[in-house]
Amino acid sequence: xxxxxxxxxxxxxxxxxxxxxxxxxxxxxxxxxxxxxxxxxxxxxxxxxxxxxxxxxxxxxxxxxxxxxxxxxxxxxxxxxxxxxxxxxxxxxxxxxxxxxxxxxxxxxxxxxxxxxxxxxxxxxxxxxxxxxxxxxxxxxxxxxxxxxxxxxxxxxxxxxxxxxxxxxxxxxxxxxxxxxxxxxxxxxxxxxxxxxxxxxxxxxxxxxxxxxxxxxxxxxxxxxxxxxxxxxxxxxxxxxxxxxxxxxxxxxxxxxxxxxxxxxxxxxxxxxxxxxxxxxxxxxxxxxxxxxxxxxxxxxxxxxxxxxxxxxxxxxxxxxxxxxxxxxxxxxxxxxxxxxxxxxxxxxxxxxxxxxxxxxxxxxxxxxxxxxxxxxxxxxxxxxxxxxxxxxxxxxxxxxxxxxxxxxxxxxxxxxxxxxxxxxxxxxxxxxxxxxxxxxx
Amino acid sequence: xxxxxxxxxxxxxxxxxxxxxxxxxxxxxxxxxxxxxxxxxxxxxxxxxxxxxxxxxxxxxxxxxxxxxxxxxxxxxxxxxxxxxxxxxxxxxxxxxxxxxxxxxxxxxxxxxxxxxxxxxxxxxxxxxxxxxxxxxxxxxxxxxxxxxxxxxxxxxxxxxxxxxxxxxxxxxxxxxxxxxxxxxxxxxxxxxxxxxxxxxxxxxxxxxxxxxxxxxxxxxxxxxxxxxxxxxxxxxxxxxxxxxxxxxxxxxxxxxxxxxxxxxxxxxxxxxxxxxxxxxxxxxxxxxxxxxxxxxxxxxxxxxxxxxxxxxxxxxxxxxxxxxxxxxxxxxxxxxxxxxxxxxxxxxxxxxxxxxxxxxxxxxxxxxxxxxxxxxxxxxxxxxxxxxxxxxxxxxxxxxxxxxxxxxxxxxxxxxxxxxxxxxxxxxxxxxxxxxxxxxx
Numbered sequence: 001x002x003x004x005x006x007x008x009x010x011x012x013x014x015x016x017x018x019x020x021x022x023x024x025x026x027x028x029x030x031x032x033x034x035x036x037x038x039x040x041x042x043x044x045x046x047x048x049x050x051x052x053x054x055x056x057x058x059x060x061x062x063x064x065x066x067x068x069x070x071x072x073x074x075x076x077x078x079x080x081x082x083x084x085x086x087x088x089x090x091x092x093x094x095x096x097x098x099x100x101x102x103x104x105x106x107x108x109x110x111x112x113x114x115x116x117x118x119x120x121x122x123x124x125x126x127x128x129x130x131x132x133x134x135x136x137x138x139x140x141x142x143x144x145x146x147x148x149x150x151x152x153x154x155x156x157x158x159x160x161x162x163x164x165x166x167x168x169x170x171x172x173x174x175x176x177x178x179x180x181x182x183x184x185x186x187x188x189x190x191x192x193x194x195x196x197x198x199x200x201x202x203x204x205x206x207x208x209x210x211x212x213x214x215x216x217x218x219x220x221x222x223x224x225x226x227x228x229x230x231x232x233x234x235x236x237x238x239x240x241x242x243x244x245x246x247x248x249x250x251x252x253x254x255x256x257x258x259x260x261x262x263x264x265x266x267x268x269x270x271x272x273x274x275x276x277x278x279x280x281x282x283x284x285x286x287x288x289x290x291x292x293x294x295x296x297x298x299x300x301x302x303x304x305x306x307x308x309x310x311x312x313x314x315x316x317x318x319x320x321x322x323x324x325x326x327x328x329x330x331x332x333x334x335x336x337x338x339x340x341x342x343x344x345x346x347x348x349x350x351x352x353x354x355x356x357x358x359x360x361x362x363x364x365x366x367x368x369x370x371x372x373x374x375x376x377x378x379x380x381x382x383x384x385x386x387x388x389x390x391x392x393x394x395x396x397x398x399x400x401x402x403x404x405x406x407x408x409x410x411x412x413x414x415x416x417x418x419x420x421x422x423x424x425x426x427x428x429x430x431x432x433x434x435x436x437x438x439x440x441x442x
Numbered sequence: 443x444x445x446x447x448x449x450x451x452x453x454x455x456x457x458x459x460x461x462x463x464x465x466x467x468x469x470x471x472x473x474x475x476x477x478x479x480x481x482x483x484x485x486x487x488x489x490x491x492x493x494x495x496x497x498x499x500x501x502x503x504x505x506x507x508x509x510x511x512x513x514x515x516x517x518x519x520x521x522x523x524x525x526x527x528x529x530x531x532x533x534x535x536x537x538x539x540x541x542x543x544x545x546x547x548x549x550x551x552x553x554x555x556x557x558x559x560x561x562x563x564x565x566x567x568x569x570x571x572x573x574x575x576x577x578x579x580x581x582x583x584x585x586x587x588x589x590x591x592x593x594x595x596x597x598x599x600x601x602x603x604x605x606x607x608x609x610x611x612x613x614x615x616x617x618x619x620x621x622x623x624x625x626x627x628x629x630x631x632x633x634x635x636x637x638x639x640x641x642x643x644x645x646x647x648x649x650x651x652x653x654x655x656x657x658x659x660x661x662x663x664x665x666x667x668x669x670x671x672x673x674x675x676x677x678x679x680x681x682x683x684x685x686x687x688x689x690x691x692x693x694x695x696x697x698x699x700x701x702x703x704x705x706x707x708x709x710x711x712x713x714x715x716x717x718x719x720x721x722x723x724x725x726x727x728x729x730x731x732x733x734x735x736x737x738x739x740x741x742x743x744x745x746x747x748x749x750x751x752x753x754x755x756x757x758x759x760x761x762x763x764x765x766x767x768x769x770x771x772x773x774x775x776x777x778x779x780x781x782x783x784x785x786x787x788x789x790x791x792x793x794x795x796x797x798x799x800x801x802x803x804x805x806x807x808x809x810x811x812x813x814x815x816x817x818x819x820x821x822x823x824x825x826x827x828x829x830x831x832x833x834x835x836x837x838x839x840x841x842x843x844x845x846x847x848x849x850x851x852x853x854x855x856x857x858x859x860x861x862x863x864x865x866x867x868x869x870x871x872x873x874x875x876x877x878x879x880x881x882x883x884x
Contacts, residue, residue: 002676019676021840039596039644064839101811103840124638124836133642140599144589154481157582159668159851161870162604162651163617163628165877175605176620177628180657180874182881186605186619193870196566200575202481208650209604215622226601234444234461369543390878394566397506398463398545409601428603428635432622435607436832439624 006040009087011073018043018092019100021128022065024110025058032058036069036092042085045069045092054097063110064128066101069094116421120434127427134263135425138256139413143207145255146228149248155203155230160190162209166387175213186211189406191338192391194231195367198402199394202233207409217431219421220359222410224430231404238340238350238366241403242280242326245354245362249274249324256416269417272323272356279320280352282329286312302334310358328352337377340366340403354405357415364405371395448482451529453515460485460534461542463570464507466552467500474500478511478534484527487511487534496539505552506570508543511536558863562876569869576705577867580698581855585649587697588670591690597645597672602632604651608829617655628653631848633780634833636673637809640844641836644675649851659873661863662801664852666872673846680782680792680808683845684722684768687796687804691716691766698858711859714765714798721762722794724771728754744776752800770794779819782808782845796847799857806847813837 003016020038027033032047032055047058061067071094082088107122108114110129119126126132147157163177164187175186190206197204210227235241253274256264264271281289287299290308293315298308304327316325329348332341340350351365368374374395378385385392414425423429433439445458462480474489474497489500503509513536524530549564550556552571561568568574589599609616609627617628632648639646652669677683695716698706706713723731729741732750735757740750746769758767771790774783782792793807810816816837820827827834855867865871875881 019842062840066840066842100842101837101840104813104838106839122835124641124832125839127639127642128839136600136642137598139601143599143601144593147586147589151586156579157585158578159581159585159651159869161666161872161877163653163666163872163877165879165881178618179877180655180881184877197569197869199566200569200578209601211605213622224603224605371546390566393564395543396546397548397567397570398504398508398543400461400508400542427601427639430603430605435603435605435621435626437607439607439622 004040005036005038005043005087008043008073008092009090012075012090014073015070016073016092017068017070018045019068020066022061022063022067022103024063025061027059034058034061036067041087043087043090043092045071045094047094051095054094057097057099058094061099062103063106064125065099065103068098068100070096116423120423120429121437123428123436131267134266135413135417135419136427138260138263138416139409139425141255141259142252142413143228143409145252146207146248147205149251150205150230153203153244155205155232156201158194158197158204158206160187160193160206160208162187162211173213175211188212189227190229194229194404195338195402196391196394198231198233199397199399202400203231205230215432217433220411222422222426222429222431225411225426226409227406228409229404229406231402233400233402235366235401235403238328238352238364238403241364241366241405242278242352245364245405246274246278249278250276264417267417272416274324275322278324278326278354279316279322280326280328283327284329286327289315302331306359309355309360313355313358316355323357325355326352327355335365337381337383338367338374340368356412357418359411359415361412361415362405362407364403366401366403369395369399369401446482447478447480447485447529450485450515450534451532454517454532455515457512457514458534459510459512460487461510462508464503464505464509464545466505467503469501476500476503478509483529485529485532485534487513487536489536493537496536499539499541500536503541504545505548506567507541507545510540510542512538558865562865562871563879565870565878573709576708577855577859577861578869580702580705580858581851581867583697583701584694584855585670585851587694588649588690589647591693592647592672595645595686597647597674598643600636600639600646600648602629602635602648602650604629604653615655617653630654631669632671636671636846637780637844638833638836640673640675641839641841644842645673647672657874659875662853662856664864664868664871664873667868668851669848670851671846671848673844675842675844677808677843677845680770680794680806680845683806683808683847684720684794687806687847688716688720691720692718706859709859714858716766717764720766720768720796721758721764722768722770725769726771728769731757744773751797751802755797755800758797765799767797768794769797777807779823779825780809780816782810798854799860801853801857803854803857804847804849806845808843808845811837811841811843
């Protein structure tokens with residue numbers, strides 16, 4: 001009967017059977033020490049010279065080999081206790097060992113300093129490193145926290161399709177798919193489907209892959225990423241969506257403190273404090289502020305440059321005590337056709353971006369819910385309403401005032417841990433040069 | 443302050459504000475009755491002739507229009523009580539009404555008998571029907587139940603990529619994607635990635651889209667569907683995976699009884715009873731049984747025909763009292779290269795199918811975990827190990843005995859409700875002829 005390593009410390013004096021990977025091996029001649037790792041933790045095991053056969057097997061073990069080790073949990077002598085480790089007070093004295101799967105040579109030591117390309121070349125190995133495991137365990141907690149929060153708010157989960165037909169918005173950023181003699185595309189967001197589903201369930205959420213055929217390779221873009229999306233009906237305006245996102249982030253903070261404190265400590269990152277009310281300013285207010293404080297006049301620009309996003313986040317952190325800041329009131333010209341316009345100033349929209357630690361992590365807005373307004377807005381963007389006929393049906397049959405937001409799971413994870421590259425926050429990142437392996441240049 | 447309709451019955455005598463869709467309208471001249479629907483339920487509202495303006499607005503309302511109706515919750519007179527409805531004892535007397543979104547003409551009545559093509563042509567409307575809502579609410583509960591169960595068993599959720607590079611298995615069923623001058627493909631399963639991640643977390647699950655470029659259009663196939671997948675390390679053999687799936691299905695049954703009893707009643711379907719131990723037989727036992735009982739000799743066939751799956755399910759239901767039956771021991775020749783072979787009889791595998799109400803809903807197995815065995819198996823299938831180099835890394839570095847299964851969310855949903863077509867269990871189904879709208883035949 002297997003004992004999980006996390007339970008070993010409470011079994012001093014007992015016989016146990018452990019299964020796991022050889023995390024490291026230190027051969028002291030007479031004594032061979034092996035750190036065994038399983039999904040729950042790590043423990044030091046020792047092969048004594050009197051167990052000749054065991055000693056021999058342990059002499060040949062390589063890192064990452066998979067073993068079953070039976071033995072006794074002993075308390076360590078006082079001078080060998082390591083108070084910084086979960087199992088620092090005990091060790092396993094191996095009395096039997098079986099190699100379940102021998103490892104071949106590892107490409108480099110698990111704690112070697114490597115560059116991002118090497119990290120990506122060897123993902124099946126590098127993902128096993130402690131820091132990578134901490135990142136992706138936390139990512140799974142973020143996704144669960146998102147679902148639990150919105151399920152609790154009576155949102156229904158939907159499965160949005162990723163294969164779409166007409167590339168109706170006509171972006172250059174869409175991947176083409178050969179589809180039985182036709183050309184289909186990969187969805188850039190679940191936008192139209194989540195809006196349609198507001199007509200069905202009022203409140204929906206979905207987590208799934210989305211695709212951007214962007215040709216650049218940066219530290220903050222992925223060609224395939226995971227989007228966490230919500231859409232909700234019967235709102236007053238976009239401020240209801242912002243309030244809902246604010247509440248989600250507060251509940252996420254709580255969950256991270258409860259479940260991932262160790263992961264943040266390991267990665268030397270801080271769990272962000274989410275204010276009861278995340279500060280918000282309009283784009284114009286933000287631009288005036290930047291202009292006044294930095295002397296660089298950006299008041300004529302229709303959007304925020306990356307450097308402005310960084311500046312605003314630093315400002316929010318320092319002056320407003322928040323890792324997060326909402327920016328509202330983007331111009332209609334820079335937002336998609338479905339974005340609701342401010343009645344008082346139709347050149348501006350009822351939408352927002354949420355900035356976090358230097359980057360935009362969310363775009364959201366109230367949406368146009370009136371059929372005729374929506375058709376006009378499509379035309380004003382130079383698009384053809386006929387191409388949106390399926391989506392437009394939802395609006396023909398009555399749609400409540402609604403809105404929503406989308407949030408990239410990988411980018412959020414990246415910024416949580418201040419990772420230099422978003423590719424370290426995607427399990428198997430795709431970019432212009434790489435799908436698992438580098439794409440050949442033939 | 444909005445009241446949800448489900449809470450209306452407890453507010454008799456009170457003033458409330460309801461928001462929702464016009465589910466139906468019955469104009470009795472002096473009295474106009476409107477059934478209002480929101481995400482929580484349905485209620486009858488009445489416009490009395492003395493409220494002239496309200497009466498007029500209600501006279502023009504069309505089904506699916508979105509309204510805000512204020513008024514008093516009255517107890518219905520004894521002879522108007524409908525005991526079969528949640529709000530059958532009350533009605534709203536409208537004292538103010540506002541049209542939030544007027545509906546244009548609906549294409550047909552919501553209870554009209556329609557064929558599958560009409561259903562699909564008008565999804566933004568037909569998904570609003572009571573039965574469709576019940577199907578997809580239940581589907582969201584199934585997905586949540588899957589995640590909760592496996593999270594509880596210490597499985598970590600992963601985000602598997604859907605864009606893959608080499609179509610290493612060389613199937614004809616893979617969609618091509620134009621990828622920056624290269625050809626990428628859409629994943630047919632998360633198989634390789636979930637196996638790699640066993641090396642990282644031991645136990646992982648993932649829910650995501652997968653793609654099959656199958657040219658036929660049947661009532662049980664989709665070209666894009668949602669796969670619920672698990673993979674777990676340190677197993678004895680495939681029976682551990684079957685036991686884990688059995689436990690999941692038992693927990694699913696419990697959740698469905700708690701949360702979806704009304705949905706099953708509405709769709710006149712039964713929540714399946716999951717035995718503590720789902721019956722299992724080998725393919726050869728199944729074939730002998732079929733041959734003996736039906737007189738049709740199928741003992742030489744390498745797999746089960748659809749009619750045999752139906753027969754076995756009928757047999758399991760009648761003779762073994764189970765809606766589910768496991769079939770094990772499929773021949774190596776019919777299973778993918780990574781399937782573990784039975785040491786006692788290497789022409790057969792340590793894998794299984796799970797049949798439910800006439801169809802296979804799961805394929806699972808123990809996998810080969812030894813690097814050299816896996817390379818040999820790839821070669822024996824006539825494939826090139828070099829194309830699997832990325833995946834094979836995981837096995838170079840030590841992999842425990844492991845296995846897993848995949849389960850199509852839509853097919854499971856279909857069979858739960860005995861829907862004639864799996865397309866009624868996928869929100870926006872894609873097939874050879876259709877992506878939302880029929881593909882043009884130009």
